[in-house]
Amino acid sequence: MVRLDGAGTPEATWRTWEAPSAWPDFGFGAPGRVVVVAPHPDDETFGVGGLLHDLRVAGWHVEIVAVTDGEGSHPGSRTVSPAALVGRRAAEREGALGHLGLDTAPVHRLGLPDAQVTAHEDALTELLGGLLPGTDLCLTTWAHDGHADHEATGRATARAAAGVEVLMVSFPIWMWDWATPEDPRVPWARARRVTLSPAACTAKRAAAQMFLSQTQPLEAGRGDATIVPPGMLAHLTRAWETLLT
Numbered sequence: 001m002v003r004l005d006g007a008g009t010p011e012a013t014w015r016t017w018e019a020p021s022a023w024p025d026f027g028f029g030a031p032g033r034v035v036v037v038a039p040h041p042d043d044e045t046f047g048v049g050g051l052l053h054d055l056r057v058a059g060w061h062v063e064i065v066a067v068t069d070g071e072g073s074h075p076g077s078r079t080v081s082p083a084a085l086v087g088r089r090a091a092e093r094e095g096a097l098g099h100l101g102l103d104t105a106p107v108h109r110l111g112l113p114d115a116q117v118t119a120h121e122d123a124l125t126e127l128l129g130g131l132l133p134g135t136d137l138c139l140t141t142w143a144h145d146g147h148a149d150h151e152a153t154g155r156a157t158a159r160a161a162a163g164v165e166v167l168m169v170s171f172p173i174w175m176w177d178w179a180t181p182e183d184p185r186v187p188w189a190r191a192r193r194v195t196l197s198p199a200a201c202t203a204k205r206a207a208a209q210m211f212l213s214q215t216q217p218l219e220a221g222r223g224d225a226t227i228v229p230p231g232m233l234a235h236l237t238r239a240w241e242t243l244l245t
């Protein structure tokens with residue numbers, strides 16, 4: 001497992017890399033039902049929030065599957081309990097979805113334990129098998145993203161989607177921190193570019209500001225450090241998003 005502290009490859013380095021501007025667009029086809037499987041409350045927004053905004057405008061029906069409630073983000077906190085984080089993070093997601101025009105999008109909360117999705121991968125696969133039928137496109141975290149929950153969710157979703165013959169596409173989150181341009185660990189040939197509308201860019205940036213429990217220290221001291229620091233936010237609020245087919 002790589003170190004995930006947001007102090008990895010700076011956005012300025014990614015910006016100098018010209019390859020992404022030549023990545024093919026992802027063809028979305030006629031509007032249908034899109035389901036995003038998010039390990040934590042915020043992955044749907046940081047990964048594909050702009051895309052979801054634009055798909056909804058285009059007439060797609062958007063649903064979110066929340067694998068965990070994100071109660072494990074501050075295990076050493078002396079100020080915020082896991083139970084308090086559940087409510088706080090759900091409210092942050094609600095605010096973010098509102099900015100994205102998705103305030104009426106169903107959110108299916110599965111309640112699996114945060115930071116332990118790997119141990120519940122089979123259960124997740126089964127739960128998704130009941131939720132995915134009738135879906136035209138399923139989006140989830142990349143199975144090699146470098147974060148155990150993201151990887152387990154990516155694997156389980158792939159199995160479930162294959163079982164019900166639903167098209168599944170991944171999106172990277174932490175990869176932008178640990179990888180570098182042309183990094184051989186990343187299947188760049190499978191990368192697809194999603195150019196966001198100006199409205200989607202604005203909405204996504206506003207939505208990203210909702211996740212204060214992750215983007216700001218809860219309170220000074222051990223265990224309350226920032227989870228998603230400014231360097232990561234810069235990767236995740238570009239005017240385009242990335243899918244891996």
Ligand SMILES: [Zn+2]
Nearest residue numbers: 039040043150
């Ligand atoms: Zn996450």
